[in-house]
Amino acid sequence: MFAKLVAVSLLTLASSQLMAAECKTTIDSTDQMSFNTKAIEIDKSCKTFTVELTHSGSLPKNVMGHNWVLSKEADMQPIATDGLGAGIDKNYLKEGDTRIIAHTKVIGAGEKDSVTFDVSKLAAGEAYGFFCSFPGHISMMKGTVTLK
Numbered sequence: 001m002f003a004k005l006v007a008v009s010l011l012t013l014a015s016s017q018l019m020a021a022e023c024k025t026t027i028d029s030t031d032q033m034s035f036n037t038k039a040i041e042i043d044k045s046c047k048t049f050t051v052e053l054t055h056s057g058s059l060p061k062n063v064m065g066h067n068w069v070l071s072k073e074a075d076m077q078p079i080a081t082d083g084l085g086a087g088i089d090k091n092y093l094k095e096g097d098t099r100i101i102a103h104t105k106v107i108g109a110g111e112k113d114s115v116t117f118d119v120s121k122l123a124a125g126e127a128y129g130f131f132c133s134f135p136g137h138i139s140m141m142k143g144t145v146t147l148k
């Protein structure tokens with residue numbers, strides 16, 4: 001009986017170590033034009049990575065909408081600038097912009113959206129970042145994405 005218990009707890013331990021790489025994260029956005037994180041780390045063992053975006057504020061998306069956009073760090077500002085004219089229905093992103101690696105739609109208070117992308121799209125040694133492309137938000141709403 002004791003041996004069986006030990007075996008079971010060893011198994012539990014082994015499987016919890018296998019599960020150690022968390023291949024998803026939840027990021028909250030607010031009425032204060034902010035994300036609740038400045039840095040996202042992606043484990044190299046993840047095949048895909050999922051980001052769930054939430055909005056804990058009370059303002060609607062046409063006033064304080066947020067999305068989550070992933071690109072190379074050098075492409076962040078150009079993507080945001082080119083997306084200004086796209087309008088909220090296009091999530092303030094230029095259609096067919098190949099510099100965008102992944103993005104959620106623009107959400108308002110109480111809404112959520114998620115996006116899953118292939119981690120193989122990220123190259124080791126390249127600097128990546130995330131931001132919100134709602135007009136004017138990138139100055140406050142951005143952070144780094146690192147493969148580790």
Ligand SMILES: [Cu+2]
Binds near residue numbers: 132137
């Ligand atoms: Cu925003």
